[in-house]
Amino acid sequence: MTAQRKFRFGVNMVVPKSRTAWVEKCRRAEELGYDVIGIADHLGVPAPFPAMILAAEATRRVRLNTFVLNTPFYNPTLLARDVATADLFTDGRIELGLGAGYVKAEFEAAGIPFESGGARVDHLERTVTTLRKLFADPEYLPRPVQQPGPPLLVAGWGDRLLSVAAEHADIVALTGAATTAAGTLRVAGPAEMADRVAFARERLGERADEVEFNLLIQWVLPRSEVPALVADFGAVLPAEVDGQPERLPIVLVGSPEEIAERVIDLRETYGFGYFTVLEPSMETFAPAMEILRSLD
Template sequence: MTGDFRFGVNMVVPDSRAAWVGKCRQAEDFGFDVVSAADHLGMAPPFPALVLAGEVTSRVKLNTYVLNTPFYNPVLLARDVTGTDRFTDGRLELGLGAGYVKEEFEAAGLPFPSARERVDHLERTILELKRAYADPEHKPAPARPEGPPLLLGGRGDRILTLAAEHADIIGFTGTAKSPDAGALVPASAEDIGERVEFVRSKLGDREAEFNLLCHFVKITEDRAGALEDLAKLTHGVLSAGQLAEVPTALVGSPAEVAEQLHAHRERFGLTYYTVLEHDMAQFAPVLEALR
């Protein structure tokens, strides 16, 4: 951990073996705590990618961020999860999502279930995984009796309720639906705060780590100018002033971003951030600033 925080990098480019090995080692050398593999068609297959990452690193946790769970049979997935957990000596963190890209289902020749059906399948999968972990006859067994830590990510009431009931780590997307076209756009700080409070109301006495996927990283000495550029890039959905308050946009010098992270921890309880692969190198100085 870097201070009171954890940081992950989500790998999205399906490189050669040598390139994959190199960037996983680089992430560990930079000081990231977690190396993640995304789960989309056209990207690296998550479980083999994480086993390889585990072979060439020594410290980082290894995360699926997040699995397109409706693609998977729960019983077969349990085998892949426990096997990967074993092969990485218990360094696996299992991230699950309900799936949302209709075109990927079509490309795979699969029907696109309704949102309710996708979350139903996610819940069945969680229960099957728990059953497998607890079954002494299940082979391969997970590295720990309770299985790898579970991350559930999403923004809707039902999936966040499921996360509050089962997840060790709750991932917030930091996005909202556009009122015009239904597309995903950056959520305001107030929207993210409402989602966080919703989860807290469901957690009760349980504790969970709060994670956020950071969509926009810009390390620069011109914070004001970069925020204005970002407002234009996102078509004015949020103003530069509003973007200055959202935890999905980490903009400024390394010291300024470190200050933002502390402020977001106080406001939202966020202690675990995931950045995208293309932001890995420029975010590294922030890790130094936090030490």
């Protein structure tokens, strides 16, 4: 078990279609007490780096991350320039989240080959090593405010990607879902989550106490909404949860007090200290977050 860290909480946002709406969303997230605003990287929504810079202008303290970039879409050297510029223009509030990409249709729409998972992870690792090399160069410009570059989050599930995360990342992020060969996601149960965390910790070795673990929470809801969730997603729930989605680490159910208790349990069981909720759950999770702050 890694050393217990203080909680951090993020909300992963989809950037809306207007500047005003985005500014209001970011200010509301900060007002509610979130530590990090995450910005998704998908086609059909505004690009993450301009959105991060506007979010920084609209807020005072909240950190900003790409949660997570489809790394195969980016040339590593050009990405380094974007990251450094964003860190410079936000006064060092950036966290860089990287993933290997999994939505096959987006690769096809962008005209980028959807290569094997191994090839996509290779590109991610090349990207990380390129960024580290460039940011370590005292002559490199533009110069990121945070040295030696913004904190790096790597999201993964498979052995290879978690091994890369363990070698390079400051934050190891788990989604509670595995990517299939078809470019879709499969929900994982508690036993598989425990296995993945244990694998990452083993690969981290002496770094285990230095690295933060992040969990992406997919649903936060009152008990009254559980039947609807089961009706919509029951067919994809792992057998081990016996039709009870609240047994999944990525689902939080109940009152604010019950949700806070479950988050504490997830920290004690798996070592997660950094939790990210999706935008639709931003308001619902906030009361539990306030309770957790008072206890931490």
